[in-house]
Amino acid sequence: MNRGDHLKIKRALNNNAAIATNHNDVVVLVMGPGITFGKKAGETVDITKVEKTLFLNDKETMNKFTDLVIDVPMDQIEVAERIINFAKMKIGKKLDEIIYVNLTDHIHMAVKRARDGVLLSNPLKWDVARFYPDEFAVGTKAVEVINQSQQVNLADDEAAFIAIHFINAESEDSSQQNQAYEVTKIIKECEDIVKNFFNTEFDEQSLNYYRFITHLKFFAQRVLQGKHYDDEDDDDLLTTLEHRYAKPFSCSQKIQEYISDKYDFTITSSELLYLTVHISRLVKDL
CATH class of the missing domain: 1.10.1790.10 (PRD domain)
Incomplete structure (x- = not known):
């Protein structure tokens, strides 16, 4: 911040923080020990005492942050x-x-x-x-x-x-936002179904494991939002997979049942297809 900047107090939050306007009339949050001590709205802040200025684009977020500053050291x-x-x-x-x-x-x-x-x-x-x-x-x-x-x-x-x-x-x-905890829970639940089905642990450093978990992250987000892939007609392909990857396919069906019971979300044939492919890659070396 330039020393030539000009900060005018709009509202003192406490002795160490204020909402102020700068020389461009932008509302910023300014902080520094004792910067508002003995000062009223409309007066200028001593620039040399300002240790921190913060500007957030979103007005609502800025207001919430301002409320926090009143109580937080x-x-x-x-x-x-x-x-x-x-x-x-x-x-x-x-x-x-x-x-x-x-x-x-x-x-x-x-x-x-x-x-x-x-x-x-x-x-x-x-x-x-x-x-x-x-x-x-x-x-x-x-x-x-x-x-x-x-x-x-x-x-x-x-x-x-x-x-x-x-x-x-x-x-x-x-x-x-605020779904990360639920997403983690669903990933863990799906991963446990696969582990138990194949009675195995996974190499968590492997690329296939990384792909599987990445797929489950997006899958879990869709479950929580009730969104589906645009479903193509994958039935022929599913029939092929069912024969070629019988066990991974059965395992995907277990996930399908579980998600349906617990989250009231219907896994479509596209979802089933992707899950089967990921699971078959994950367990191909077992």
Whole structure:
């Protein structure tokens, strides 16, 4: 930020933060120790005291973040920003701005819980780690940064919760945000059906396993949204697969029954076809 910038207070949030307008009349959030102390709306901020300015494109997200800033200590806001910057490099996907709100809020609550001696366990933590390794790596780094900065002792469970916030923020469609936990559950359920059917473990480093899990991620999203592939007439092809890949086909049918019972979602012949192909690749060396 240039020293020539001119910041006028619109609303002081607390002694250390304000909503202000800059020289282009853009509304920004400014933070710094004591920047609004003794100042009223309409007065200018001492630029030398400003440590951080934030601008979010989405107005609603900006408002939510502003509400958070009132209660959240500045060092926690900074930690969240550091983690988000790390995630942008590590994950390399576009993240929805809502991550600023969700992660800052999550860190604030997690630190509070930790100081009160309440540690939440995450039953899916190792599944999140397996299915979303990059996001879990961000979660692990986040836990390290938070523990150091806030003098608390968060564990792997928290790394998985944080990973889920990032997975959700990768969704371009807002209706898919907040589905990461459910998606992980469905992937795990389908994977367990295949493991039990073939009574085997998988080589999780293999390309076929990676393809299978990637397919299940999108499949799970479709299940949760009640969306289907545009179904072609795949019946002839299915008959061929049924003979050629009898066991993978039966296994896919087990998944079909399970998903139908539990999620009230009908797997179409196209879905069945793709599942069968992926499963047959996965188990071809058994």
